[in-house]
Amino acid sequence: EVINIIPSQTKGEGTLLTLECLGIEYHTQQIHIAKPYYFEDSFTVAVSIGDIYNANAGSEQPQLTNHSLIWLEANGFGNGLPFFNANNHEFGLNEDTAYNRWMDLIEGAGAAVSAGGALKFFELSFDYVGQNSISMRLRPSGENASPITIKNAKVTNPKTVGEQEGELSNPTGTNLLAWGSPEHGSLPVDNSRYNSGIMTFVFRPIWITGTVYDVDARVKDVDTSLGTTAAKHYKANTAHTAGATFAGDIAKWDQIDMSDEFGDSIQYSPWTDEKNVVWRNNGCDTELTGIHWTYKKKPFKGKPLCHKCCDILKGIRTPNGMKV
Structure with missing residues (x-):
């Protein structure tokens, strides 16, 4: 692995x-x-x-x-x-x-x-x-x-x-x-918590017939009738004893995904969170076209401020006398 x-x-x-x-x-x-x-x-x-x-x-x-x-x-x-x-x-x-x-x-x-x-x-x-x-x-x-001879590895670029x-x-x-x-603190725990959620999600136990499941118990099951080996994840909405097939108990389960478990509540990377806001505020066009951002056709001419900021700061002079 x-x-x-x-x-x-x-x-x-x-x-x-x-x-x-x-x-x-x-x-x-x-x-x-x-x-x-x-x-x-x-x-x-x-x-x-x-x-x-x-x-x-x-x-x-x-x-x-x-x-x-x-x-x-x-x-x-x-x-x-x-x-x-x-x-x-x-x-x-x-x-x-x-x-x-x-x-x-x-x-x-x-x-x-x-x-x-x-x-x-x-x-x-x-x-x-x-x-x-x-x-x-x-x-x-x-x-x-079957004896095996292991050759010494040659480090070429340590x-x-x-x-x-x-x-x-x-x-x-x-x-x-x-x-x-210890003197300067540590990194935020968001990465570790997010990765912990992934490991818990991936290694979730498979549904087993005859098992007693409480409310909110979580399992995964593979529907072979769909011709796939990908497992789907479920959370029990009713305490019950598993029947002969998962399909027969499907009404007692609610399908869940990573977003339900941790994806919507734990920020994977605080360093890249809300970077779309930074992108919109860097002096380019603040108007959206669909899901994309478009640049102004004219150059900035030394004024890399968003247009809303320019409206607010209009008339204010800088220390060297240049007017914004």
């Missing part, structure tokens, strides 16, 4: 658009887990972590597969952690991501069994089954069915942070120029 979109412009290279991408397994670093395990082996704990990830992943996040299967080098997927090391895992003291919990198991595996290890080293990676599915490859170190002009980042938000400092 594309994580950051970074535009830049230099005299030597012109305009560039840098895309920073991550594999979809980075979603395992977005789901947090807090659960203690007592007298459990490493294999069972790793399976449980994967199950919790799947239960909490959003509808647009990939599902984890093969984490409950024993690792076989011939298959190239599965969970290779041992069954024989029953220990206590204090994962309930604080929240951490699913990926970090797996890494905790792996990092301790080299220790003695009495210390929670297995006297063996492991490594973790994932295969892409599809754009919505990842397959676990948690295996003993060195057991790679840039410092101060030279970055802007950045579109997912899911942290949009950065314009630079963040503020």
Whole structure:
């Protein structure tokens, strides 16, 4: 997935658009887990972590597969952690991501069994089954069915942070120029609130038959009869239990869009708000033709003021004696 979109412009290279991408397994670093395990082996704990990830992943996040299967080098997927090391895992003291919990198991595996290890080293990676599915490859170190050699990247045009002009980042938000400092304040929160609304809207759960929905519950549903995969979003107007089909319950839902949820109430960019007013007041024609603005045919002749301002200021002399 594309994580950051970074535009830049230099005299030597012109305009560039840098895309920073991550594999979809980075979603395992977005789901947090807090659960203690007592007298459990490493294999069972790793399976449980994967199950919790799947239960909490959003509808647009990939599902984890093969984490409950024993690792076989011939298959190239599965969970290779041992069954024989029953220990206590204090994962309930604080929240951490699913990926970090797996890494905790792996990092301790080299220790003695009495210390929670297995006297063996492991490594973790994932295969892409599809754009919505990842397959676990948690295996003993060195057991790679298809070894991959990663070449060193050659940096040809390094840039410092101060030279970055802007950045579109997912899911942290949009950065314009630079963040503020404790001494000088910070940027308005409008961008973050707007991006938060987009993320909430996009990752909204799909309607499920048999589910109890309260008033104002929000879901999305795809009407396959229209020949499209685009989902429409709805808000419940009546508390009910979902029937066999969404079409049968359509009267209990009101269709909504982004403008209803946050688009009309949160300003995406305070810096560009009401710029049409600035455009109209910069000395060009204030009369509208349809939805466009038209310039006066005659030049300004050194008087870049709107006509209404000229009427108000008529007769006032400037300090150098020039009459407006």
